[in-house]
Amino acid sequence: MSVNVAATRSIDVVIVDDEKFVRGALRTYLSQAPDVAVVAEGANGAEAVSLAHEHQPDVMLIDIQMPVMDGIAAIRRIVAELPDIRILVVTGHISDVYLKAALIAGASGYVVKDAEPERIVAAVRQVNAGDCPIDPAVTHLLVADVRNSLPGKSQRPDMELSDREEEVLRLLCEGLSNTEIASALFLSESTVKYHLVRLGRKFQARDRLQLVITALRTGVIV
Known part of the structure; x- marks a missing residue:
């Protein structure tokens, strides 16, 4: 075809x-x-x-x-x-x-x-x-750098995250790719993508790296 x-x-x-x-x-x-x-x-x-x-x-x-x-x-x-x-x-x-x-x-x-x-x-x-076409290892270094450079975290936003969303977000902030998150949580990649879309909407993040930075900056992930 x-x-x-x-x-x-x-x-x-x-x-x-x-x-x-x-x-x-x-x-x-x-x-x-x-x-x-x-x-x-x-x-x-x-x-x-x-x-x-x-x-x-x-x-x-x-x-x-x-x-x-x-x-x-x-x-x-x-x-x-x-x-x-x-x-x-x-x-x-x-x-x-x-x-x-x-x-x-x-x-x-x-x-x-x-x-x-x-x-x-x-x-x-x-x-x-x-x-976000950036190597996960570089993402990991970036996350560590952002964590260390923030002068202080603002108050945690008033939003509810499911246990699964928090797990996905935490692994994302550790620099894992979608495939690695899926393997760690015994999920399909499509399910991981679904959770990331929902998280992006909740945090009003344009993409996964902006989601990571926002999660760290607001203190949702420490």
């Missing part, structure tokens, strides 16, 4: 990087995917904010260190003004500091520029679907 690709809505993408060569490479990678359409490109953070408002894409690929306005500031502006846009950081900086700053600003994923083309395309699809 053939699939009518034209009938499938494409993932509209904007690429923002101050290096023209990098923008060209990313555009080439993404243009080979039948479900992805690059609708615009920019060279700095200010252009990223402008293009976000002009095109309102599904996903934006944004570098961190750029002129005029850096990527972190641009991400913060875009997420605040257009929260439905998902941000994938594509950068050459493999740093816990940059990673944490990008995710707290509102990015939904973090990959390096020299990743395989298939990996970058897959990351765009994952971010668009609400997932």
Whole structure:
């Protein structure tokens, strides 16, 4: 049975990087995917904010260190003004500091520029679907860093979590993937995803990493 690709809505993408060569490479990678359409490109953070408002894409690929306005500031502006846009950081900086700053600003994923083309395309699809393309081991380091850096936790929000939701959330905060959570709790992956969706709604979190940060920041998970 053939699939009518034209009938499938494409993932509209904007690429923002101050290096023209990098923008060209990313555009080439993404243009080979039948479900992805690059609708615009920019060279700095200010252009990223402008293009976000002009095109309102599904996903934006944004570098961190750029002129005029850096990527972190641009991400913060875009997420605040257009929260439905998902941000994938594509950068050459493999740093816990940059990673944490990008995710707290509102990015939904973090990959390096020299990743395989298939990996970058897959990351765009994952971010668009609400997932976070970051290695679980890196997530674990991030969680530890966020825990240690918080000046203090606010009062625990007045919400009820089931025992199962607390178990899933705790394992998520330990850096486990959906597959690992399912194995640890003897659940199916679909059931884990169901609980994560419910938790995301309760915490008003855009994605799993924002859910982790919010759970730690509010003291629900200590």
